[in-house]
Amino acid sequence: MSWIYLFLAGIFEMGWAVGLKLSEGFTRPWPTFLTVLSMLLSMGLLGLALRSLPLGTAYAIWTGIGAVGIAIVGMIWFGDSASVLRVACVGLIVVGIAGLKWVG
Template identity: 45%
Template sequence: MAWLALIVSGLFETVWAAALSASRGLSKPVPSIVFAVALVISMAGLGYALRTLPVGTGYAVWVGVGAVGTAVYGMVAMGDPVSAGRITCLVLIVAGVAGLKILH
């Protein structure tokens, strides 16, 4: 259950990062509220997962899921640049996260 909570928390990290960007420095109310709610959910899930997972593994997986999710969201929805190098780097992050899970 801790791994599921960790993955979902990482996805909520993607939500709060996207909402933070959309809030334009927390000046727009709706994205600011989405940011705050997603941030709390993300942190709560990370805290729950860290009850049973090692902090280094848990935090690295949480950040990895959030970073890859946010980068993909930026490329798909926000027009961020897409290149072979960027995709390769994202694949390497996913490989590292999978390795942490497999070797746990």
């Protein structure tokens, strides 16, 4: 169950990162509310995951899910660069996340 909590925590981390963009500096009420809600859910789920997962592994995977997810969201929805080198670097993060899961 801890791995599910951790995965969901990473998804909500992506949510608050997108929310930061959409809230336009916390000037838009609904995106701001959803950003704060995503932050709370992300941290809460991370806390639940840390009950049984190693701190370093869980934190690295949590940030990795967020980083990879937001990089992809940025490329698809926000027009961020999708160069071959950038996609390859995102792939390296995925390999690192998988490696931590397998050994952790």
